[in-house]
Amino acid sequence: MFGSTVRGTAVAAVVLAGFAVSCGADPATPVAAPTASASVPVSVSVPPSASAVPGPSGPGPAAPRASGGPGALPGAAPEKVRDAFAGLQATLNDACTPAECAHFLGRVHDELHGLDAAMKADPKGPGHFPEPIALIAELDAQLAGDRSFTNLKKHQTLLIGTRDRINTWMQGHPDDYR
16 A cells, blocks of 8 residues: 555656646656645656747747648648648738747748648549649749748748739639638
């Protein structure tokens, strides 16, 4: 019985320690689990790679999406066109500011490609979205597979213009994505 109480105390301490860390407590500070029989101090350390706090280069990659689109899990079905288009539209009010330009251009690129995948996988078929698919193909030809910030910045006008032209086309064809 004593062994199971100690084990239960250790499990409770780990759970409580995890809760304290997730609530912003210093992970180096020992956390004790209160019990009726004994208090077992537990020290929790979080490896730097597990930290959710952005580093000096900005936030890390976004969590993978369960469905298709930018950041999708491998083998996941592509997003619905309306969902992918909503992701692209979410970039319309953003801009290439000095602090966020790399993130912004990369996001626009990813959202365009998520929309491309969704349109090609749509039950209506890729022929239902000829202009947006062609515009993304033109963009890809100019980028030549180079998704680096330097190349995206070099082609920023084309990248943003592609996004805006696709937005205009999609707005003119609401029945195609609703």
